[in-house]
Amino acid sequence: MNLTLKVWRQKNPRAAGGFETYEAKGVTPEMSFLEMLDVVNEELIAGGRDPIAFDSDCREGICGMCSLVINGIPHGGQPGTTTCELHLRHFHDGQTITVEPWRAKAFPVVRDLITNRSAFDRIIQAGGFVSVNTGGTPDGNAIPVPKTTADRAMDAAACIGCGACVAVCKNASAMLFVAAKVSHLNLLPQGKAEKDRRALNMVKQMDHEGFGNCTVTGSCEAVCPKEISLSFIAKMNRDYGVATLKGQ
Amino acid sequence: MKTIANIFASSLGKKYIMAVTGFGLFLFVIGHLAGNLQVFLGPEAINRYGAFLQSNPELLWPARIGLLLMLGLHIWSAAKVSLENRAARPEGYAAYEPVGSTYASRTMLVSGSIIFVFVVYHLLHYTAQVQYLNLTGRDFRVFVDLKDRHDIFKTLVVGFSNGWVSGFYILGMALLCLHLSHGASSMFQSLGWRNDVYRPMMENLARVVALLIFLGYSSIPAAILFGYGREVLR
Structure with missing residues (x-):
């Protein structure tokens, strides 16, 4: 052809x-x-x-x-x-x-079709991690994670950070990416300890990078190659709201 | 204080403000509709209701100021968010397809702006009762019923007997319907009160409620255009 x-x-x-x-x-x-x-x-x-x-x-x-x-x-x-x-x-x-x-x-x-997506890396650096202190190796089954929670966290963790959500959004908003990364760790017990700080810092970095705001059009989830749900943005909004109200 | 400053400065915070004020205005729209529909109970019901609302300025004015404040914050957050969104994509696409999004969700700024123009006209028309804006040549302020109350029934019948005015009201309500079909569900998303289970229900409910609001409000000018209440003009 x-x-x-x-x-x-x-x-x-x-x-x-x-x-x-x-x-x-x-x-x-x-x-x-x-x-x-x-x-x-x-x-x-x-x-x-x-x-x-x-x-x-x-x-x-x-x-x-x-x-x-x-x-x-x-x-x-x-x-x-x-x-x-x-x-x-x-x-x-x-x-x-x-x-x-x-x-x-x-x-x-x-150049041409290549864009610099380092902004996503800086958002991850702002809170998309779990702080692990050194010490003895923890037992694999010491922290129980319910299957449904693990599945939901995995749904969010499926995000490959390609940036299609930003590209399609009429506002060039990175909310779906940030929501996936915040939710992935905030859902799991290992990430709960830094839940509030993570939501606040990652959103702050996202705003600082100059991405747009969410107007809930849903284009992002329509093009997401990993089919991340728009509902994760609601979860991020909730986590950020709770952290803000705590005055952190 | 820092918490409040953060809410006003952050992207998510501005959406909280938009959602909370939107929710307040949404409740007002429903309450206002419930009150207005009393026009179909006849002059006595609607005139009594109007006199009741006007009878207590200590409650009326705080309510009015509260509504104005909510409207102001709603518009402020919309303007701020829209400017930031525009700045977030300085160079657009040659080909662009807004996949997966509804027409209503993409046109919130336009529908909202026209609704604002409508609200200003509506306040000048029936609240301030500016005579030259009602296009009927009549002065609504002198309409008084037999019990010496402001005759709201007659005001409505005279006001809506003008096709242009009625048409504009129906257009305003159609845009409000469009605005709410997205907003009434989206506000729960912005506040984080939505998940995959509730989402389809909320989205459908928002559309149904928006349509009911449109039908409810539009029924008043439409009924009057079709002759409802004409007898008071004689």
Whole structure:
């Protein structure tokens, strides 16, 4: 199959970017979107031109590196799918596809389709951890965790931090990411000790990074490749509210 | 003091303010509707109700000031949040699809702004009773019933017999319906009082309540346009 790509090209964070059109010729429906870009890049390199810069790592939907807003939807709009697992069978021969980077003030474009998502790392550093003091190895079963709690914590922990929630949100809000990270640890007994501080500090860092606010449109959960529920944002709101009312 | 400053400064805090004031205004909308529907019980009921509300300024004014304060905070948080949201995405998309979101949720600022214009007009129209704004050429302030109370029934019938005014009221209520179909459920999310179990119920309930509010309020101008209460004009 043949595709026409309209790709955002930008030399560096300060340069003005713009769209350029490329033809992806002779690609197959079994290829992933990134493999198709690889084919286009090989041709560009062979022709002595700059390849399209994009992020990718594991290419099996678990690392959170790949991004790309494809025809207006982060990760291309297939439910529970990252760009690396998006196959060309979802497109039709001769289709024109617009490819853009994540757009948010907190995610500046580094080059072409690559954005700097360090803001997420700084939010994690602000509280997305459990402080473990050294000592003897605790017994594996010493802390009972109910199955339902473990399952819910796992649902939140499934977040791979790709940033699609920010990219799709009309407000460029990072609430779903932060909510998943806050909830994951706040639900578990190991994380309970730092529950209040975690919620306050991670939200504070999120605000500081310049993400937008939540208006509960639900776009984030619709594109989340790990299908994180909007209800985790309610949980974060609750945890943050309780911590605030305690005057911490 | 620091706690209050944090609430006003943080992203989640502003949403708490929006949700709490929204909840207060939502309760008022329901109470106001219950009171207004007495118009269908005839002139005696609605005029008695109006006289009762006006009879106790010590309660009336605190209620009015409370409502104004809530409205002010609701608008302030909406403005602040919207400005921050705009700043969070300086460069937009060439192609953008708002997947998974409802029309109501994306247009809260627009529906809210028009509702505000409606509220201002409504207050000038029936509360302050500014004569040249009611488009009927009549002075509502001189309408008095047989028991020497302000004749609210006649005021409503005269006021809503103008199609433009009634149309604007119905439009305002349609936008309120749109606003509440999202807001009445979203406020529980903002306050953290929602989970996967209650969420579908709350979302559906919000839509039903919003629609009932629309039908309830719109029934008054609609009924008058169709001839209800015309006999008092004779």
